[in-house]
Amino acid sequence: MNRIYTEDVxxxxxxxxxxxxxxxxxxxxxxxxxxxxxxxxxxxxxxxFNRMNDFIGSFHxxxxxxxxxxxxYKKDINVEDLRKKVxxxxxxxxxxxxTIYENVIYGLRLQNISDKKILDEAVETSLKRAxxxxxxxxxxxxxxLELSGGQQQRLCIARTLAVKPTVILMDEPASALDxxxxxxxEELIFELKKQYTIAIVTHxxxxxxxxxxxxxxxxxxxxxxxxDTKMIFTNPKKELTQQYITGRFG
Amino acid sequence: xxKLFSLNHLKDKAFLxxxxxxxxFGLVVLAIFLANIMIEGIPRLSLDFFTSLPSxxxxxxGILIPLIGTIWIMVLTSLMVIPFGVAxxxxxxxxxxxxxxxxxxxxxxxxxxxVPSIIFGLLALELFVRFLGLGKSLMxxxxxxxxxxxxxxxxxxxxxxxxxxxxIREASYxxxxxxxxxxxxxxxxxxxxxxxxxxxLAISRAIGETAPLIVIGAMLYITSPPTSPxxxxxxxxxxxxxxxxxxxxxFIVNATxxxxxxxxxxxxxxxxxxxxxxxxxxxxxx
Numbered sequence: 001m002n003r004i005y006t007e008d009v010x011x012x013x014x015x016x017x018x019x020x021x022x023x024x025x026x027x028x029x030x031x032x033x034x035x036x037x038x039x040x041x042x043x044x045x046x047x048x049f050n051r052m053n054d055f056i057g058s059f060h061x062x063x064x065x066x067x068x069x070x071x072x073y074k075k076d077i078n079v080e081d082l083r084k085k086v087x088x089x090x091x092x093x094x095x096x097x098x099t100i101y102e103n104v105i106y107g108l109r110l111q112n113i114s115d116k117k118i119l120d121e122a123v124e125t126s127l128k129r130a131x132x133x134x135x136x137x138x139x140x141x142x143x144x145l146e147l148s149g150g151q152q153q154r155l156c157i158a159r160t161l162a163v164k165p166t167v168i169l170m171d172e173p174a175s176a177l178d179x180x181x182x183x184x185x186e187e188l189i190f191e192l193k194k195q196y197t198i199a200i201v202t203h204x205x206x207x208x209x210x211x212x213x214x215x216x217x218x219x220x221x222x223x224x225x226x227x228d229t230k231m232i233f234t235n236p237k238k239e240l241t242q243q244y245i246t247g248r249f250g
Numbered sequence: 251x252x253k254l255f256s257l258n259h260l261k262d263k264a265f266l267x268x269x270x271x272x273x274x275f276g277l278v279v280l281a282i283f284l285a286n287i288m289i290e291g292i293p294r295l296s297l298d299f300f301t302s303l304p305s306x307x308x309x310x311x312g313i314l315i316p317l318i319g320t321i322w323i324m325v326l327t328s329l330m331v332i333p334f335g336v337a338x339x340x341x342x343x344x345x346x347x348x349x350x351x352x353x354x355x356x357x358x359x360x361x362x363x364x365v366p367s368i369i370f371g372l373l374a375l376e377l378f379v380r381f382l383g384l385g386k387s388l389m390x391x392x393x394x395x396x397x398x399x400x401x402x403x404x405x406x407x408x409x410x411x412x413x414x415x416x417x418i419r420e421a422s423y424x425x426x427x428x429x430x431x432x433x434x435x436x437x438x439x440x441x442x443x444x445x446x447x448x449x450x451l452a453i454s455r456a457i458g459e460t461a462p463l464i465v466i467g468a469m470l471y472i473t474s475p476p477t478s479p480x481x482x483x484x485x486x487x488x489x490x491x492x493x494x495x496x497x498x499x500x501f502i503v504n505a506t507x508x509x510x511x512x513x514x515x516x517x518x519x520x521x522x523x524x525x526x527x528x529x530x531x532x533x534x535x536x
Contacts, residue, residue, distance in 0.1 A: 052420065057347075094417040107425035107426055111426070
């Protein structure tokens with residue numbers, strides 16, 4: 001059973017249709033990459049799964065988005081609970097202007113968890129899982145803004161993990177980082193997929209090829225092709241996909 | 251060709267000189283005025299001046315009552331205007347729908363900030379002094395000044411809220427925060443510097459206001475400092491205005507000394523505001 005799937009999803013910003021009848025599915029414990037040129041709707045699609053588009057006034061959608069057999073857009077859904085289950089890592093590292101420790105436990109504070117032992121433990125496990133524990137364990141009370149960009153991004157991943165999500169959405173998580181930091185994030189994604197279902201938007205074709213198991217290619221709001229990453233990159237079925245991955249446009 | 255070039259150069263110079271003159275004209279006038287006040291006022295400042303009650307004899311008169319009145323006004327106005335101003339700004343910026351009604355309200359709040367203060371005084375005279383029966387009390391005065399500076403606080407708070415980056419809000423929502431949690435735990439703390447700056451500037455404007463207080467009838471001869479919000483009162487600018495209208499030279503000196511005190515208070519408040527703004531700008535680098 002696929003944990004996540006969509007059926008005939010169309011998204012509009014006002015009269016402007018940005019996604020057209022997209023039906024895809026993502027398997028558990030895999031990394032799915034969304035690729036396509038700028039403005040193709042891949043980020044909008046990613047943000048459907050934790051309802052981040054809800055903040056845009058003119059947003060509306062038709063069709064079904066289902067996670068764990070639940071229509072996440074039905075009326076009685078608790079959006080905050082959904083966002084705990086479906087974590088998100090953003091394009092630009094966005095730590096809060098607080099200490100490293102406070103950043104990691106922010107999601108737990110929101111749930112009014114204040115037991116010091118639980119919090120300490122969550123900080124250590126999350127930072128370890130995000131492969132940044134060794135670098136920050138001696139300066140947990142320092143401001144998160146003092147960390148480098150790459151460290152900040154891994155801290156943001158740790159912060160997301162602390163809330164114990166099952167799905168992680170990543171919106172170009174390495175696009176603002178240098179190559180070394182990028183490869184650290186990629187290794188981390190590889191490690192994380194053992195426990196989480198991951199969807200990642202990326203502009204970087206090599207990155208999609210390196211980290212993902214499945215790839216979905218979008219073009220102008222259409223889902224052009226989905227399939228195993230290897231297939232998409234070596235033997236795509238569609239001419240358009242072939243042209244995009246070989247860099248003939250985009 | 252040569253000639254045109256030098257003509258353009260000449261225009262350039264002329265503009266520069268005009269600019270410099272325009273810039274310094276106001277400053278020089280202000281400096282002369284300040285120097286004048288200081289020379290006359292500062293020698294009059296003594297402990298007695300701060301602790302004396304009003305008197306018919308200029309050399310015995312002091313600013314105890316208006317000074318205490320101004321402090322009362324500062325505290326009462328802050329207590330009333332800060333919660334309302336910040337709450338209104340948070341509502342308008344974070345909750346209010348972005349539609350025609352919202353932009354209508356927004357334009358009117360901006361307009362309100364430009365209404366002459368004496369008009370607020372007339373409104374307050376009808377509403378607070380007569381209709382609500384508050385008389386010429388501190389309460390009526392503070393309510394009047396609260397109305398006057400409310401639009402300033404709303405506008406500056408909204409600017410501070412607007413400056414909080416979207417990425418921080420998204421991070422908070424992404425971790426399962428509600429709107430209220432995001433505002434309380436991220437948006438307001440991040441905007442605090444800007445909000446406080448706006449509040450201080452608004453309060454320093456409030457304590458310098460004279461016209462609306464005179465309209466509500468605060469121009470009284472009072473013999474003891476106010477001890478409750480319902481007491482009659484006087485404030486520094488009213489006292490200065492009062493002294494200036496006396497014919498005797500001694501009272502004019504008193505007035506200049508009063509101006510020195512009032513200016514010092516506003517300068518200190520504005521200084522704190524500038525300090526906070528600078529510190530806030532330095533601290534928040536996203």
